[in-house]
Amino acid sequence: MMTLTSGKRYHIKTFDGIEVVCSFYLIGASSYFELGSLGRLEISDVHVIREVDPGSKLEIDKTSKSPWDSQVGGSHYTDKAIQPLQRTLLNKGYEAFSGACYTKIDKYTTRVKDNEVEQLKKAKHVLELWIYEAEQQANK
Numbered sequence: 001m002m003t004l005t006s007g008k009r010y011h012i013k014t015f016d017g018i019e020v021v022c023s024f025y026l027i028g029a030s031s032y033f034e035l036g037s038l039g040r041l042e043i044s045d046v047h048v049i050r051e052v053d054p055g056s057k058l059e060i061d062k063t064s065k066s067p068w069d070s071q072v073g074g075s076h077y078t079d080k081a082i083q084p085l086q087r088t089l090l091n092k093g094y095e096a097f098s099g100a101c102y103t104k105i106d107k108y109t110t111r112v113k114d115n116e117v118e119q120l121k122k123a124k125h126v127l128e129l130w131i132y133e134a135e136q137q138a139n140k
Helices: 084-092 094-110 116-138
Strands: 009-014 019-027 030-034 040-042 046-052
Touching (some): 084 116
Antiparallel strands (some): 009 019, 030 040
Protein backbone atom coordinates (compact mmCIF):
# COMPACT_ATOMS: atom_id res chain seq x y z
CA MET A 1 0.00 0.00 0.00
CA MET A 2 1.25 3.46 -0.91
CA THR A 3 2.06 5.90 1.90
CA LEU A 4 0.24 9.17 1.29
CA THR A 5 1.66 12.56 2.26
CA SER A 6 -0.61 15.43 3.25
CA GLY A 7 -0.52 18.29 0.73
CA LYS A 8 0.77 16.13 -2.16
CA ARG A 9 -1.15 15.61 -5.39
CA TYR A 10 -2.28 12.15 -6.49
CA HIS A 11 -3.85 10.56 -9.54
CA ILE A 12 -6.89 8.71 -8.19
CA LYS A 13 -9.75 6.67 -9.60
CA THR A 14 -13.18 6.55 -7.99
CA PHE A 15 -15.09 3.30 -7.79
CA ASP A 16 -17.36 4.75 -10.49
CA GLY A 17 -14.33 4.76 -12.81
CA ILE A 18 -13.71 8.52 -12.84
CA GLU A 19 -10.03 9.48 -12.86
CA VAL A 20 -8.84 12.82 -11.47
CA VAL A 21 -5.76 14.49 -10.04
CA CYS A 22 -6.30 16.10 -6.65
CA SER A 23 -4.60 16.91 -3.36
CA PHE A 24 -4.61 14.65 -0.32
CA TYR A 25 -4.95 16.04 3.19
CA LEU A 26 -4.54 14.51 6.62
CA ILE A 27 -5.86 16.80 9.32
CA GLY A 28 -6.15 15.24 12.75
CA ALA A 29 -8.04 11.98 12.37
CA SER A 30 -9.56 13.06 9.02
CA SER A 31 -8.02 12.09 5.69
CA TYR A 32 -9.53 13.07 2.38
CA PHE A 33 -8.90 14.07 -1.23
CA GLU A 34 -9.85 17.67 -2.01
CA LEU A 35 -11.63 18.21 -5.34
CA GLY A 36 -12.06 21.98 -4.96
CA SER A 37 -15.59 23.08 -5.80
CA LEU A 38 -16.53 19.41 -6.31
CA GLY A 39 -16.09 18.64 -2.63
CA ARG A 40 -14.10 15.93 -0.91
CA LEU A 41 -13.68 12.19 -1.25
CA GLU A 42 -12.80 9.92 1.63
CA ILE A 43 -9.73 7.77 1.14
CA SER A 44 -11.95 4.67 1.32
CA ASP A 45 -13.88 5.88 -1.76
CA VAL A 46 -10.95 5.86 -4.19
CA HIS A 47 -8.07 3.85 -5.56
CA VAL A 48 -4.80 5.78 -5.51
CA ILE A 49 -2.89 5.19 -8.72
CA ARG A 50 0.23 7.31 -8.18
CA GLU A 51 1.70 10.52 -6.81
CA VAL A 52 1.88 13.37 -9.30
CA ASP A 53 4.87 15.72 -9.41
CA PRO A 54 3.97 19.38 -8.83
CA GLY A 55 3.61 21.27 -12.09
CA SER A 56 3.58 18.17 -14.28
CA LYS A 57 0.77 17.55 -16.72
CA LEU A 58 -0.69 14.13 -16.09
CA GLU A 59 -1.19 11.84 -19.02
CA ILE A 60 -3.65 9.16 -17.94
CA ASP A 61 -2.94 5.83 -19.61
CA LYS A 62 -6.13 4.11 -20.64
CA THR A 63 -6.15 0.61 -22.03
CA SER A 64 -9.77 0.84 -23.07
CA LYS A 65 -11.36 3.76 -24.85
CA SER A 66 -14.35 5.40 -23.29
CA PRO A 67 -16.57 8.19 -24.61
CA TRP A 68 -15.16 10.36 -21.80
CA ASP A 69 -11.89 10.52 -23.78
CA SER A 70 -13.37 12.59 -26.61
CA GLN A 71 -15.48 15.67 -27.17
CA VAL A 72 -17.39 17.09 -30.13
CA GLY A 73 -16.79 20.77 -30.91
CA GLY A 74 -13.68 21.59 -28.92
CA SER A 75 -11.75 20.45 -25.84
CA HIS A 76 -13.20 22.73 -23.16
CA TYR A 77 -14.51 19.70 -21.20
CA THR A 78 -11.83 17.09 -21.87
CA ASP A 79 -9.14 19.58 -20.78
CA LYS A 80 -10.63 19.61 -17.27
CA ALA A 81 -9.62 17.17 -14.54
CA ILE A 82 -13.29 16.25 -14.28
CA GLN A 83 -16.03 17.06 -16.78
CA PRO A 84 -19.38 18.61 -15.77
CA LEU A 85 -21.35 15.44 -16.49
CA GLN A 86 -18.77 13.43 -14.51
CA ARG A 87 -19.26 15.87 -11.62
CA THR A 88 -23.01 15.24 -11.75
CA LEU A 89 -22.44 11.48 -11.74
CA LEU A 90 -19.93 11.67 -8.89
CA ASN A 91 -21.87 14.08 -6.66
CA LYS A 92 -25.52 13.32 -7.44
CA GLY A 93 -25.50 9.75 -8.71
CA TYR A 94 -26.59 7.87 -11.80
CA GLU A 95 -30.23 9.04 -11.79
CA ALA A 96 -29.22 12.71 -11.84
CA PHE A 97 -26.62 11.93 -14.52
CA SER A 98 -29.35 10.28 -16.64
CA GLY A 99 -31.55 13.35 -16.28
CA ALA A 100 -28.68 15.64 -17.26
CA CYS A 101 -27.99 13.50 -20.35
CA TYR A 102 -31.66 13.59 -21.35
CA THR A 103 -31.69 17.38 -21.03
CA LYS A 104 -28.48 17.81 -23.05
CA ILE A 105 -29.69 15.52 -25.83
CA ASP A 106 -32.99 17.42 -25.97
CA LYS A 107 -31.09 20.72 -26.15
CA TYR A 108 -28.79 19.58 -28.96
CA THR A 109 -31.60 18.08 -31.06
CA THR A 110 -34.05 20.97 -30.75
CA ARG A 111 -32.01 24.16 -30.85
CA VAL A 112 -31.69 25.97 -34.17
CA LYS A 113 -28.11 26.68 -35.19
CA ASP A 114 -26.26 26.88 -38.48
CA ASN A 115 -24.21 23.80 -37.62
CA GLU A 116 -26.98 21.18 -37.37
CA VAL A 117 -24.61 18.26 -38.04
CA GLU A 118 -22.34 19.29 -35.15
CA GLN A 119 -25.36 19.60 -32.83
CA LEU A 120 -26.47 16.07 -33.78
CA LYS A 121 -22.93 14.78 -33.20
CA LYS A 122 -22.96 16.38 -29.73
CA ALA A 123 -26.28 14.67 -28.98
CA LYS A 124 -24.84 11.35 -30.19
CA HIS A 125 -21.78 11.82 -27.96
CA VAL A 126 -23.93 12.46 -24.88
CA LEU A 127 -25.97 9.35 -25.73
CA GLU A 128 -22.70 7.37 -25.96
CA LEU A 129 -21.73 8.66 -22.49
CA TRP A 130 -25.13 7.66 -21.15
CA ILE A 131 -24.89 4.15 -22.66
CA TYR A 132 -21.35 3.74 -21.31
CA GLU A 133 -22.40 4.68 -17.77
CA ALA A 134 -25.54 2.50 -18.00
CA GLU A 135 -23.26 -0.44 -18.85
CA GLN A 136 -21.04 0.46 -15.88
CA GLN A 137 -24.13 0.43 -13.64
CA ALA A 138 -25.25 -2.94 -15.03
CA ASN A 139 -21.81 -4.45 -14.32
CA LYS A 140 -21.77 -3.42 -10.64
